[in-house]
Amino acid sequence: MTIRYPNGKVFQASSNSPSKKTGPTLYGNRGMSLEDDLHDSNMYYLHQGIAVVHKKPTPIQIVDVHYPKRSAAVIKEAYFKQASTTDFNGVYKGRYIDFEAKETKNKTSFPLQNFHEHQIQHMRQVVKQNGICFVILMFSLFNEVYLLPADKLFHYWDRKESGERKSITKQEVERDGYLIPQGYQPRIDYIKIIDTYY
Amino acid sequence: MTIRYPNGKVFQASSNSPSKKTGPTLYGNRGMSLEDDLHDSNMYYLHQGIAVVHKKPTPIQIVDVHYPKRSAAVIKEAYFKQASTTDFNGVYKGRYIDFEAKETKNKTSFPLQNFHEHQIQHMRQVVKQNGICFVILMFSLFNEVYLLPADKLFHYWDRKESGERKSITKQEVERDGYLIPQGYQPRIDYIKIIDTYY
Numbered sequence: 001m002t003i004r005y006p007n008g009k010v011f012q013a014s015s016n017s018p019s020k021k022t023g024p025t026l027y028g029n030r031g032m033s034l035e036d037d038l039h040d041s042n043m044y045y046l047h048q049g050i051a052v053v054h055k056k057p058t059p060i061q062i063v064d065v066h067y068p069k070r071s072a073a074v075i076k077e078a079y080f081k082q083a084s085t086t087d088f089n090g091v092y093k094g095r096y097i098d099f100e101a102k103e104t105k106n107k108t109s110f111p112l113q114n115f116h117e118h119q120i121q122h123m124r125q126v127v128k129q130n131g132i133c134f135v136i137l138m139f140s141l142f143n144e145v146y147l148l149p150a151d152k153l154f155h156y157w158d159r160k161e162s163g164e165r166k167s168i169t170k171q172e173v174e175r176d177g178y179l180i181p182q183g184y185q186p187r188i189d190y191i192k193i194i195d196t197y198y
Numbered sequence: 199m200t201i202r203y204p205n206g207k208v209f210q211a212s213s214n215s216p217s218k219k220t221g222p223t224l225y226g227n228r229g230m231s232l233e234d235d236l237h238d239s240n241m242y243y244l245h246q247g248i249a250v251v252h253k254k255p256t257p258i259q260i261v262d263v264h265y266p267k268r269s270a271a272v273i274k275e276a277y278f279k280q281a282s283t284t285d286f287n288g289v290y291k292g293r294y295i296d297f298e299a300k301e302t303k304n305k306t307s308f309p310l311q312n313f314h315e316h317q318i319q320h321m322r323q324v325v326k327q328n329g330i331c332f333v334i335l336m337f338s339l340f341n342e343v344y345l346l347p348a349d350k351l352f353h354y355w356d357r358k359e360s361g362e363r364k365s366i367t368k369q370e371v372e373r374d375g376y377l378i379p380q381g382y383q384p385r386i387d388y389i390k391i392i393d394t395y396y
Contacts, residue, residue, distance in 0.1 A: 052323045054283055059255040060273065075258065078273040085252055089287060091296070094328030096289035125250045130292030 034103045034138045034145070034188075038088070041186035051191055053090030053097060059083055085122045092194060096131040098123070099190075103138035109167035110137050112160050120157050123150045132198050136180070136190060137173055146177035147193045232301045232336045232343070232386075236286070239384035249389055251288030251295060257281055283320045284331075290389060293396075294329040296321070297388075301336035307365035308335050310358050318355050321348045330396050334378070334388060335371055344375035345391045 038055070045051040064077035086100040100123075102114040115135075126133040133150035148168075155176075156168045178193045236253070243249040262275035284298040298321075300312040313333075324331040331348035346366075353374075354366045376391045 046323065049323075049326060052320070052327050052329070057255040057257040060258050060276075072277055075273065075276040075278075078258075078276055079270055080273070091294035091324055091327040091329040094294060095292060096294040098289070122250070125244065125247075126289055128247060129250050129289040131250070131289040 034101055034136070034140075037187040038101055038136070041188045041190070042088075042090075044186040045191060051090060051092040051097070053088055053092070055087050056083075056085070056089070082116060082118070084118045086119055092132070092191060095198075096126070096129070097194070098126045098131050098133045099136055101136040101138070103140045105140055106167075107139070107141055107170070109165075109169045110139070110173055111167045112157060113166065115153075115157070120154070124154065127151060127154075132194060136188070137168075137177065139170065139173075143182075145180045145182060145188055146173050147180055147190055147197075148173060148177035149197065152176040232299055232334070232338075235385040236299055236334070239386045239388070240286075240288075242384040243389060249288060249290040249295070251286055251290070253286050254281075254283070280314060280316070282316045284317055290330070290392060294324070294327070295392070296324045296329050296331045297334055299334040299336070301338045303338055304365075305337070305339055305368070307363075307367045308337070308371055309365045310355060311364065313351075313355070318352065322352065325349060325352075330392060334386070335366075335375065337368065337371075341380075343378045343380060343386055344371050345378055345388055345395075346371060346375035347395065350374040 035055070042051075042053045042055070045053060059081040060078050061081050062075055062078045064075070066074045066076050068074065086098055088101065089096070089098045091097065100115065100119060102110075104110050104114070123133050127150050135148050135150070135153055136145060137148055138145045153168075156172070160166050178197060180193055181189045183189065233253070240249075240251045240253070243251060257279040258276050259279050260273055260276045262273070264272045264274050266272065284296055286299065287294070287296045289295065298313065298317060300308075302308050302312070321331050325348050333346050333348070333351055334343060335346055336343045351366075354370070358364050376395060378391055379387045381387065
């Protein structure tokens with residue numbers, strides 16, 4: 001049946017109308033990124049007194065700043081800089097925690113180009129200082145999130161550097177990593193894995 | 199005696215001529231800030247494998263970014279945000295280290311307005327997680343740099359909050375803090391104090 005507005009225009013249910021929603025809400029449809037979920041998890045850990053972990057600000061090279069009278073300084077020209085460390089760090093029971101989080105839409109492997117040489121170098125320094133260091137890898141099409149300890153990542157990085165494959169297969173991530181439980185609070189409970197593994 | 203160039207112009211020794219320098223080079227004349235010295239110290243610790251400590255990037259609120267063809271993204275409008283944590287963190291022998299560094303030109307006291315409520319709150323959370331947390335206070339006119347443990351800072355912060363004095367007297371810093379040795383490498387050897395105190 002065609003429904004018309006008083007002006008004669010045909011009414012059409014919008015594609016985001018609630019009646020159109022079928023089946024369970026999938027991760028990709030929630031409009032939440034891995035980063036948002038990690039932020040929420042970190043805020044949960046913080047407010048529960050479990051751990052203090054923050055994402056570092058994006059490094060920016062400032063070129064030009066204006067100082068208008070009676071108002072805040074305005075940055076007029078600036079550029080994104082490549083991070084020399086990882087994105088997240090903090091403290092859990094006195095121990096230093098350091099990690100990077102990345103997602104892929106690949107089904108069978110995780111591309112190593114998601115990481116930079118400096119980041120790997122930073123992670124090696126952290127491991128030498130006995131910090132808890134890892135990467136969080138998300139296979140978004142499966143809604144699976146893994147914690148892969150840094151020493152395992154180094155193995156695959158070195159394999160790439162030696163001219164072999166440029167990714168970690170999903171089977172390798174499943175074998176060497178730990179599937180992180182997901183829930184409402186915290187969304188991505190990586191501290192649970194740290195308790196078990198470290 | 200007046201010296202003249204061949205063209206008749208009078209020669210005058212420039213004010214930054216080496217012959218004008220008298221006495222020992224003072225800290226304030228080196229053109230180095232406390233932040234520069236801490237950066238150098240952190241790089242020394244990093245390259246010697248002693249500790250991994252970095253300054254966090256300045257947090258910035260980006261409003262407008264242009265994406266020119268065939269060149270890097272340009273930030274055209276952005277503002278400085280107030281930091282919600284401290285400036286420096288990292289790892290030393292597996293332990294989490296977290297600190298803020300400030301300098302004053304005052305001779306008799308260190309004003310507490312150098313710190314923000316969020317930073318104090320962050321430091322309290324770090325202390326609860328058993329992290330190594332402190333502030334580095336520089337009295338620049340004396341070229342003295344102190345490490346003051348966070349629990350001591352909280353005492354003076356709470357005194358301010360209760361309506362009493364808004365600063366820590368220099369005597370109090372001398373009594374509750376630790377004078378940090380300064381040298382060529384590292385410039386500000388705060389790790390030495392950590393070894394003793396923590």
